[in-house]
Amino acid sequence: MDKVIGIIAANYDTPDLETLTHDRTIASLPYCGRYRLIDFALSNMVNSGIETVGLVLPYKYRSIIDHIGIGKEWSLDKKNGGLFILPGSAFGISASTDRFIVRDFGRNSVYLHRSPAPHVVVTASNMVCNIDYSGLYEEHLKSGADITMVQTVAKHDNEYVSRIISENGRVKDVIKGVRKGEEAFIDSFIINRELLTDIIEGYKAVSYSDMFQCLRDSYDQLNVRTYDYDGYVKSIFNINSYFEGNMESLANEVDKALFCPDRPILTKEQDSVPTKYGRECEVRNSIIPAGCKIEGNVENSVLFRHVVVEKDAIVRNSIIMQDCVIKSGAIVENAIIDRGNIVGEDTVIKGTEEKKFILPKKKD
Amino acid sequence: MKRNECIAMLLAGGQGSRLKALTKSIAKPAVSFGGKYRIIDFSLSNCANSGINTVGVLTQYRPFLLNSYISSGASWNLNSRDGGVFVLPPYATESGGSWYEGTADAIFRNLEFLDIYDSEYVLILSGDHLYRMDYRKMLKNHKEKGADLSVSVMQVPWDEASRFGIITADEDGRIVKFTEKPAEPDSNLASMGIYIFSKDILVKALIEDSTDENSDHDFGKNIIPKLLAEGKNLFTYEFSGFWKDVGTIPAYHETSMSLLDDDPAFVLDDPEFPFMSNSNIYPPQYIGANADIKQSLVANGCYVKGTVHHSILSINASVDEGAVVKDSVLLPGAHVEKDAVVIKAILGENAVVKSGCTFGSGEDDAEIALLGNHEVYEGGQQ
Numbered sequence: 170m171d172k173v174i175g176i177i178a179a180n181y182d183t184p185d186l187e188t189l190t191h192d193r194t195i196a197s198l199p200y201c202g203r204y205r206l207i208d209f210a211l212s213n214m215v216n217s218g219i220e221t222v223g224l225v226l227p228y229k230y231r232s233i234i235d236h237i238g239i240g241k242e243w244s245l246d247k248k249n250g251g252l253f254i255l256p257g258s259a260f261g262i263s264a265s266t267d268r269f270i271v272r273d274f275g276r277n278s279v280y281l282h283r284s285p286a287p288h289v290v291v292t293a294s295n296m297v298c299n300i301d302y303s304g305l306y307e308e309h310l311k312s313g314a315d316i317t318m319v320q321t322v323a324k325h326d327n328e329y330v331s332r333i334i335s336e337n338g339r340v341k342d343v344i345k346g347v348r349k350g351e352e353a354f355i356d357s358f359i360i361n362r363e364l365l366t367d368i369i370e371g372y373k374a375v376s377y378s379d380m381f382q383c384l385r386d387s388y389d390q391l392n393v394r395t396y397d398y399d400g401y402v403k404s405i406f407n408i409n410s411y412f413e414g415n416m417e418s419l420a421n422e423v424d425k426a427l428f429c430p431d432r433p434i435l436t437k438e439q440d441s442v443p444t445k446y447g448r449e450c451e452v453r454n455s456i457i458p459a460g461c462k463i464e465g466n467v468e469n470s471v472l473f474r475h476v477v478v479e480k481d482a483i484v485r486n487s488i489i490m491q492d493c494v495i496k497s498g499a500i501v502e503n504a505i506i507d508r509g510n511i512v513g514e515d516t517v518i519k520g521t522e523e524k525k526f527i528l529p530k531k532k533d
Numbered sequence: 534m535k536r537n538e539c540i541a542m543l544l545a546g547g548q549g550s551r552l553k554a555l556t557k558s559i560a561k562p563a564v565s566f567g568g569k570y571r572i573i574d575f576s577l578s579n580c581a582n583s584g585i586n587t588v589g590v591l592t593q594y595r596p597f598l599l600n601s602y603i604s605s606g607a608s609w610n611l612n613s614r615d616g617g618v619f620v621l622p623p624y625a626t627e628s629g630g631s632w633y634e635g636t637a638d639a640i641f642r643n644l645e646f647l648d649i650y651d652s653e654y655v656l657i658l659s660g661d662h663l664y665r666m667d668y669r670k671m672l673k674n675h676k677e678k679g680a681d682l683s684v685s686v687m688q689v690p691w692d693e694a695s696r697f698g699i700i701t702a703d704e705d706g707r708i709v710k711f712t713e714k715p716a717e718p719d720s721n722l723a724s725m726g727i728y729i730f731s732k733d734i735l736v737k738a739l740i741e742d743s744t745d746e747n748s749d750h751d752f753g754k755n756i757i758p759k760l761l762a763e764g765k766n767l768f769t770y771e772f773s774g775f776w777k778d779v780g781t782i783p784a785y786h787e788t789s790m791s792l793l794d795d796d797p798a799f800v801l802d803d804p805e806f807p808f809m810s811n812s813n814i815y816p817p818q819y820i821g822a823n824a825d826i827k828q829s830l831v832a833n834g835c836y837v838k839g840t841v842h843h844s845i846l847s848i849n850a851s852v853d854e855g856a857v858v859k860d861s862v863l864l865p866g867a868h869v870e871k872d873a874v875v876i877k878a879i880l881g882e883n884a885v886v887k888s889g890c891t892f893g894s895g896e897d898d899a900e901i902a903l904l905g906n907h908e909v910y911e912g913g914q915q
Binding site for chain 2: 201202203241242419424428433434435436438440442443444445446447448449450452453454455456457458459467472
C-alpha cells in the first residue's frame with residue numbers, strides 16, 4: 170500500500186447528537202468503553218498498510234488532538250509520511266452533515282501535491298467498522314476505475330447515509346438517504362490522486378459542496394465503481410444510532426468483527442489500573458474498561474474509564490462516560506451520562522427505550 | 534548532552550528460579566504482576582516519577598521479552614533527548630567475553646556507560662521488587678549526610694531477617710555493621726538492594742574489586758563490606774512503605790491476593806505517582822450475561838462468562854461459561870474453558886485449562902497449583 174495515502178474527513182457535525190457533540194466533534198465521540206469514533210477510521214487506515222494519513226479537522230479540534238497527539242499509538246509518528254493535521258474550512262459546517270467538502274480538500278492540496286502516491290483512500294470518521302482497504306485497492310487497480318466507492322446493503326432506512334445507484338458495478342448516481350435493502354455508501358472510497366486534484370480545481374466555484382454532489386452530472390463520463398463490503402458497520406449520526414451501536418458491541422459476533430486481533434482498533438494508551446470488582450457487585454452483559462471501581466449493579470451497559478459504581482447503585486441499559494460516579498442507592502436506566510458527572514445518592518435517572526435521558530458533560 | 538545528576542542502573546539479569554515455571558522462558562523482572570504490569574514496571578516507573586531519565590538495564594537471562602517490552606522506554610516517558618533506557622547485555626571486547634559474574638561485575642563491565650553519562654551519583658536497583666519510592670528523597674538524604682554510599686533499608690520481621698543483608702546503624706543513620714544473610718541476625722534493619730553511590734567512589738571500588746580473585750563481585754557480599762572496612766561514609770535511608778521481593782510462588786500468590794483487600798498494602802492506583810506499563814491496546818472487558826464476578830481485579834482484553842471470585846485476571850485472560858475461578862491469578866492470555874474449575878492456582882501466560890478439568894485445590898493445606906506459560910492442562914497430575 171505504499172502507493173496509497175489516506176485522508177480522513179472529520180470536518181462535519183450533526184445537531185442530532187444533541188449535547189454529546191456540544192464540546193466535541195463526532196469524530197471524538199467516546200465509543201465502546203475506551204475508544205473514540207476516529208479510532209476506527211485511523212486504525213483501518215494503518216491496519217491496511219497506509220502509512221501517510223491526512224486528517225481534516227473542524228474548528229472544534231481540541232478533543233481530537235488531545236486524543237491523537239502525534240499519532241504514536243497508530244505508529245503514525247514518522248520521519249517520512251505519518252500523520253498530517255489538515256485544517257478544515259470553516260464555511261457552513263455547523264448544520265451540514267456533508268462529509269467530503271471539496272473546499273476541505275482544496276485547502277490542503279499541498280498535502281496531495283507533495284505525495285508521490287497515485288491513489289488516495291478517503292473515509293469519514295463516524296463509521297464504526299473494521300475494514301481492510303487492501304481489498305478495495307486491488308479491486309480499484311483491477312477495474313481501472315477513477316473512483317471506487319465502498320457499499321453495503323442497508324439494514325435499516327437511514328436519512329443520513331447516501332444511497333448508491335449503480336448498474337453492473339458502475340455508479341450512476343449518489344443520493345442522500347437510503348432505505349432498507351438498498352446499496353448504502355459507507356463513506357469510504359479510493360480515488361486517483363490526480364483526479365482528486367482536478368476535482369478541486371474544477372469545482373472551485375461550488376467548493377462548499379460535497380464532492381459526490383458536485384459529481385452528479387459526471388457519472389456518465391467518470392468511471393466510478395462500487396466495492397461490496399459485507400462486514401459489520403454502524404453509522405453514528407444521532408442519539409439512537411450512537412446508543413444502538415454501543416449496545417450492539419455487547420453481542421459476541423459484533424465484538425469479534427470489530428475487535429479482531431489481526432486488525433486491532435488502536436486508541437490512546439492509558440495507564441489505568443485494572444478494574445476492581447467489589448464483594449457484593451452484580452455485573453451482567455456489560456462492557457467495562459480498566460480503571461473502574463464496581464461495587465454496585467451494572468447490567469446491559471457500556472462504561473468508560475474511571476467510572477465508579479458505588480454499593481447498592483443500579484446502572485441498567487445505559488452508557489456511563491469517563492470519570493462519572495454513580496453514588497450509593499442511585500438508579501440510572503436508559504440514560505447516557507456524559508463525562509464527569511456525579512449522580513448523587515438515591516438519585517433516580519430514567520429515560521425510556523425510545524427516548525434516552527442524556528445528562529450533559531459536566532463543565533470543568 | 535545535558536549532564537544528569539543521577540542515573541540508574543537496574544539489575545535485571547536474574548532468573549528468579551524459585552518462581553519455577555513462571556521464569557522458565559522469561560526473566561523474573563518480566564514476570565507479569567497485578568493484572569497489567571510486569572515486575573520491572575515498578576522500578577522503571579519509580580525512576581520516571583523521580584525525575585531520573587537515564588536508566589541502564591542489565592540483562593542476561595532470557596532477555597528477549599524484556600528487550601521488546603522495554604523498547605524505546607516511551608511507555609515510562611523515558612525516551613528523552615538527554616537520556617533513555619538502555620538494555621545492557623554482556624558483550625565481548627578484544628580480550629574476549631563472558632557472562633556477568635555478579636551484581637558488581639555487571640556494573641563494572643559497563644563502566645564505559647557510566648562514563649558516557651558521567652553523572653555525579655549512580656542509583657543501583659533491582660528490577661524485581663514491588664514498591665513505590667521517590668528516589669529524590671533518598672538522593673537528598675545522601676547529599677545531606679555527605680555519604681559515599683547510601684543503602685535503602687526497612688524493618689523486617691525478625692524471623693525473616695536472615696534472608697536479607699542486615700544492617701546495624703547508629704542514631705545518625707551511619708552504618709556500623711553489614712552482614713549478608715546472617716544465620717543469627719542481631720538487627721532487623723534489612724537492605725532493600727537499593728543503593729546510591731557517589732560515582733567516583735563506585736568506580737574506584739568496582740575497579741579494585743574486579744582484580745580480587747576471592748571476590749564474588751557482589752554488592753552485598755563484597756562491595757559494601759569493603760567500603761565499610763575502608764572507613765567510607767555509609768548511611769542508611771529508611772523506607773517505611775510497601776516493599777516486596779516476590780521470590781517464590783507462595784509469596785507471589787499471597788502478594789497478588791493482597792491486592793484484592795479492601796485497603797491493599799500495595800496501592801497500584803496513585804495518580805500522583807502512577808505505575809506505567811507497556812501494554813498493548815486491548816478492547817475493554819466484557820462481562821457476560823450469566824457471569825458472577827466478585828472481589829476481583831480485571832484488566833483490559835478479558836472476558837468473563839463464568840464465575841470469578843477473589844482472583845486477578847490479567848490482560849486478555851478469559852473465563853468461559855460455567856467455569857469457576859477462585860483465589861487464583863490468571864496471567865496474560867490465560868484461558869479457562871467451559872465448566873473448568875481453577876482454585877488457588879496461578880495460570881501462566883497463554884496457559885489453558887481445558888473444558889471440564891479441575892486445576893488446583895481449595896483445601897487449606899493445598900499448595901498453590903502452577904501451570905506454566907503456554908502449558909495446557911487436560912486433567913491428570915498437576
